[in-house]
Amino acid sequence: MPENSSLPRDELRATVEARRDLGPEYESALVESFLEKVDGAIQARVRAEVAAQTGHGPPPPGPHGVPQYGPPPQKQKQQGDGMIPIALGSLGIGIPLTAIAATQAGPAGLFLAWAGIVVVNIAAALGRRRSR
The missing domain is CATH 1.10.287 (Helix Hairpins)
Incomplete structure (x- = not known):
């Protein structure tokens, strides 16, 4: 063999x-x-x-x-290849954005900042799902 x-x-x-x-x-x-x-x-x-x-x-x-x-x-x-940079970018942007939003706008700003990050990630995931 x-x-x-x-x-x-x-x-x-x-x-x-x-x-x-x-x-x-x-x-x-x-x-x-x-x-x-x-x-x-x-x-x-x-x-x-x-x-x-x-x-x-x-x-x-x-x-x-x-x-x-x-x-x-x-x-x-692979299916998840395009999502890794988006997820890492979201975390990288989320850390300083959390500090800025919490100090400048309080809990409402913190919620709004992370809601925007979540919306971007969901939109990217749905866009990749549709393109398959």
Whole structure:
């Protein structure tokens, strides 16, 4: 058996760990990603076997040492990738905004500042959901 036979096992372990970390709402995306990787590994093995049987030289190795034909597959963006900068930016802006709002406008200003941050995050999440 080729040395890259551990690829599906390693990918499956990583997918299960990611599912534990991210929760069930990302399960379908994780399964799709895992199946694409396994499918790519199978296709690469079949192509390598065909190349070996037809007498053509081995193709250049791709990721994980698996022979690869044609252009490399495009990396698929995970669903939550665009939300991380928004969440971190909200926290970064929220800290000084909290201090300013609390000292200048009191509890009402503090509430208004954080309500604005929450509205921006909800709008971003809904916008990403609609674009899928």
